[in-house]
Amino acid sequence: MQFIDLxxxxxxxxxxxxxxxxxxxxxxxxxxxxxxxxxxxRLADYVGTAHxxxxxxxxxxxxxxxxxxxxxxxxxxxxxxxxxxxxxxVISLTGATPVFCDIDAETFNISPAKLEEAIERVKxxxxxxxxxxxxxxxxxxxxxxxxxxxxxxxxxLLLLEDAAQGLGGSVGGKMNGAFGDASGTSFYxxxxxxxxxxxxxxxxxxxxxxxxxxxxxxxxxxxERYDNVRLGMNGRMxxxxxxxxxxxxxxxxDEMAARDRVAGKYGEVLSDSSVKTxxxxxxxxxxxxxxxxxxxxxxxxxxxxAALKAENIPSVIYYPIPLHLQTAxxxxxxxxxxxxxxxxxxxxxxxxxxxxxxSDEEIGKVAEVIRGV
Ligand SMILES: *Cc1c(COP(=O)(O)O)cnc(C)c1O
Numbered sequence: 001m002q003f004i005d006l007x008x009x010x011x012x013x014x015x016x017x018x019x020x021x022x023x024x025x026x027x028x029x030x031x032x033x034x035x036x037x038x039x040x041x042r043l044a045d046y047v048g049t050a051h052x053x054x055x056x057x058x059x060x061x062x063x064x065x066x067x068x069x070x071x072x073x074x075x076x077x078x079x080x081x082x083x084x085x086x087x088x089x090v091i092s093l094t095g096a097t098p099v100f101c102d103i104d105a106e107t108f109n110i111s112p113a114k115l116e117e118a119i120e121r122v123k124x125x126x127x128x129x130x131x132x133x134x135x136x137x138x139x140x141x142x143x144x145x146x147x148x149x150x151x152x153x154x155x156x157l158l159l160l161e162d163a164a165q166g167l168g169g170s171v172g173g174k175m176n177g178a179f180g181d182a183s184g185t186s187f188y189x190x191x192x193x194x195x196x197x198x199x200x201x202x203x204x205x206x207x208x209x210x211x212x213x214x215x216x217x218x219x220x221x222x223x224e225r226y227d228n229v230r231l232g233m234n235g236r237m238x239x240x241x242x243x244x245x246x247x248x249x250x251x252x253x254d255e256m257a258a259r260d261r262v263a264g265k266y267g268e269v270l271s272d273s274s275v276k277t278x279x280x281x282x283x284x285x286x287x288x289x290x291x292x293x294x295x296x297x298x299x300x301x302x303x304x305x306a307a308l309k310a311e312n313i314p315s316v317i318y319y320p321i322p323l324h325l326q327t328a329x330x331x332x333x334x335x336x337x338x339x340x341x342x343x344x345x346x347x348x349x350x351x352x353x354x355x356x357x358x359s360d361e362e363i364g365k366v367a368e369v370i371r372g373v
Contacts, residue, residue, distance in 0.1 A: 058186020
């Protein structure tokens with residue numbers, strides 16, 4: 001059994017992908033070719049924002065808005081520790097300090113109550129200047145944006161949505177990627193909408209921010225090519241990746257429906273089993289970037305994973321070490337026990353095989369092995 005099945009997907013769209021990629025090879029505009037603006041328009045329409053800026057990766061798509069806001073040394077950006085390292089890494093790359101908040105035990109997303117506490121604490125300490133909040137749409141489910149937007153407004157903080165895992169999901173009918181002042185998503189191959197290499201995109205409704213981000217994407221370019229008005233980077237998406245993504249967008253809605261079906265089936269066959277299946281809040285639609293279940297203890301998780309492995313069923317732990325306990329962040333001074341829900345979750349969570357082409361038989365087999373432990 002495969003953890004993610006990109007081969008079945010390629011077989012399904014091979015003709016369209018091949019045709020579009022070959023067209024790039026023929027026209028030769030490998031960088032900033034016509035596929036780029038076509039994709040940006042398509043994605044902005046899909047997410048429902050005024051602007052979309054295609055980027056070289058999800059990491060760049062999250063770094064560029066922070067740079068455009070001139071966030072830097074002395075600033076605090078509040079985020080979750082239970083995420084992929086890139087979320088906090090981009091904060092640190094600007095010179096700002098990530099402030100890690102604990103998560104909600106059911107959704108694994110940043111807890112609005114813990115966020116509020118952290119903001120109050122940082123304000124009282126007076127060492128850092130609170131600037132922004134960066135929630136993550138973890139495993140595909142949007143964060144609690146109604147509460148978080150209210151907190152940001154009250155404290156005068158910018159809101160950057162890390163939608164790297166969230167594209168395709170929605171909250172109250174509004175698509176993930178459309179929340180906050182800006183968002184960034186990733187098209188890394190294993191994400192719900194994946195390219196055939198690294199790629200990402202930032203979204204915003206703010207026309208002025210969009211112009212600054214666009215400049216930063218190409219070395220802080222001004223009105224002319226060799227006029228540099230600020231520091232930037234080389235953060236462009238390749239035309240070939242845009243061509244691939246245009247082909248994949250043709251089947252994205254259909255794949256999202258298939259992901260919902262697979263998640264529903266898992267929920268059915270694993271109900272009343274020894275693992276806790278993921279909870280999706282009322283009014284939320286998950287993009288199901290991962291299907292993560294909770295074991296009772298870390299020993300129980302080890303037994304379940306060993307039993308699955310014995311049947312050639314892959315499973316993966318997202319995330320075994322929360323960011324506040326990573327070696328790279330030891331200078332921030334966090335210790336074990338600082339974020340109890342995050343730490344407990346990291347000891348018990350693991351992801352099951354999940355993709356739109358997973359069959360009922362395969363799902364049944366996974367459940368059978370889990371029930372046998
Ligand atoms: C994948 C991911 C990123 C980074 O995206 P890349 O395209 O790999 O740079 C950022 N945040 C989260 C939560 C992710 O899962």
